[in-house]
Amino acid sequence: MRRKLAWLLGVVILVVWTVCGVAVADTLRVSAIPDEDPQELLRKYKPFTDYIAKEVGMKVKFVPVVDYAATVEGLAANRLDIVWYGGFTSVQATQRAKGATRLAMREEDASFKSVFVTRTDSGIKELADLKGKTFAFGSVSSTSGHLMPRHFLRAAGVDPERDFKKFGFSGAHDATAAWVAAGRVDAGALNFLVWKKLVDKKKIDTGKTHVFWTTPPYVDYVWVARGGVSEEIREKFKQALLKLDYSKPEDKKIMDLQRTTKFIPAKDSDWDGIRKAAIAAGMLKVN
Numbered sequence: 663m664r665r666k667l668a669w670l671l672g673v674v675i676l677v678v679w680t681v682c683g684v685a686v687a688d689t690l691r692v693s694a695i696p697d698e699d700p701q702e703l704l705r706k707y708k709p710f711t712d713y714i715a716k717e718v719g720m721k722v723k724f725v726p727v728v729d730y731a732a733t734v735e736g737l738a739a740n741r742l743d744i745v746w747y748g749g750f751t752s753v754q755a756t757q758r759a760k761g762a763t764r765l766a767m768r769e770e771d772a773s774f775k776s777v778f779v780t781r782t783d784s785g786i787k788e789l790a791d792l793k794g795k796t797f798a799f800g801s802v803s804s805t806s807g808h809l810m811p812r813h814f815l816r817a818a819g820v821d822p823e824r825d826f827k828k829f830g831f832s833g834a835h836d837a838t839a840a841w842v843a844a845g846r847v848d849a850g851a852l853n854f855l856v857w858k859k860l861v862d863k864k865k866i867d868t869g870k871t872h873v874f875w876t877t878p879p880y881v882d883y884v885w886v887a888r889g890g891v892s893e894e895i896r897e898k899f900k901q902a903l904l905k906l907d908y909s910k911p912e913d914k915k916i917m918d919l920q921r922t923t924k925f926i927p928a929k930d931s932d933w934d935g936i937r938k939a940a941i942a943a944g945m946l947k948v949n
Contacts, residue, residue, distance in 0.1 A: 802831055
């Protein structure tokens with residue numbers, strides 16, 4: 663009877679810890695915004711988390727989430743420890759989660775871009791041609807799939823609410839490309855690295871669907887740690903990324919999946935421009 667009561671008490675404590683978002687002491691909970699197909703994300707992060715576990719010296723668990731907002735809520739509620747965010751969600755997370763800090767980014771993210779794609783028979787050659795057309799963004803919270811494309815559209819005199827015949831959100835970059843290729847929409851915007859991957863893997867026929875405009879560069883994706891993660895673990899995680907060497911075969915496998923050849927330190931102030939763009943677009947409230 664005592665054993666049964668002890669077992670039940672243990673279950674209750676575990677449930678309370680889970681609900682309250684208390685971290686398991688020996689497990690680092692890592693996640694990422696779901697900007698691609700879920701199976702692709704699991705494939706990308708298995709070797710990555712295995713590597714981080716060795717470097718940090720503790721268990722690392724990849725925690726998939728249902729949408730972008732869940733990563734922000736997860737960090738703020740202490741249910742996630744370190745998350746791979748896009749520029750906009752990193753702004754949301756550091757605003758919501760007290761003490762959250764950016765750690766490192768891919769070198770490509772210091773000068774990121776979005777591409778606007780359409781079918782070759784659409785007649786669309788520049789942003790102004792999108793007026794009266796149907797259009798797809800990625801996720802509502804995506805930097806490269808929504809916020810920055812919207813920012814550059816408005817700079818070109820194209821207001822999505824006023825000028826598009828209709829627009830929607832595909833939910834992910836690869837889905838946006840698929841929508842355009844299938845004729846569900848006339849055009850769409852997605853991040854340039856996902857587009858390159860789709861082209862390289864021949865999942866897109868560039869004879870039928872192509873890039874007609876590329877944005878100026880902006881800062882984007884970054885790893886962010888919640889305030890409750892110790893300085894020691896933050897530093898170990900950061901250094902694990904910075905020491906990856908693309909010339910080493912084992913490191914190259916991990917970096918190819920992350921679509922980079924180098925990680926660099928992140929500085930919080932570099933995302934001030936993203937924050938201003940989000941406020942201007944009405945996507946972020948000022949504290």
